[in-house]
Amino acid sequence: MTKQCFLSVVLAVCACMPAFAQPNNDACRDLPTHSALKAALTSARNQMNGGFNLDMWGTIVNRDGIVCAVAFTGTNRGSQWPGSRVISAQKANTANAFSLPKLALSTANLYSAVQPGGSLYGLQHSNPVNTDVAYGGNSANYGLANDPMVGGKIGGVNVFGGGLALYNAEGQLIGALGVSGDSSCADHNIAWRTRHQLNLDFVPAGVSGDPVRPDNIVYDITPAKGLALGVSAGGWGHPVCSSAATTIAGQLPPIQPSTLR
16 A cells, blocks of 8 residues: 555544544633633632532533533642543533523432432433543543543533533523532532632522522432431432531522523
8 A cells, every 4th residue: 555545544534533622613602711610610619618628620511512611620630530520521411401591400409309209210311421522532631621522512410519500691591510529519519609700600590499599509308217318398409418518508609680680
């Protein structure tokens, strides 16, 4: 085979391989950049959040579930739990996939509903993670602006704290944020503060019962005979991780009012 023919074959094969490219400008133009996500996530992580004071991963997806940015807060990709990179993306996908223009559901809100006998039992097994997107590419780029997940549809469903839908000042649902790396309750608090700093918390409504924190984590699970997990009074409850995290959740910044309300 001549050198020219060999090159032609290589190019043809490469053209058929999955691409881990940056999304086009239209796909993520209304969402925060990698640097904006990293700055907001780092600021939120550095506050008291009721967890273990660990470094974090954060992921943003657009309304179609395409990953737009992945970032971490530590000195390098090994400073956070490696497994939390994909979990953060899974949380972002979940909050986006199960929120609507007029009703936000955080991943924390889903915990009780997916337990055996719950109204959404089995939801956590739907929409599996796209492993090619999750684990492809060069590991050295994980958490950087050119993270291999960026531009791909990650999929996945996660049902504990750390995922929040993103609503702009007009009240439009434009995607979601996922945060992972600490306790699930601390993840929620950090995600909430990150969203607030990104100015994307114009949330229309939710199920928490708190009008100024409509998609906040709900702590209403009480012990019940014969049930190890207990019962959520409202059906949207999440287990308590620490008294500090619970207190902080009740003091998180209120959502902002949309200009269209």
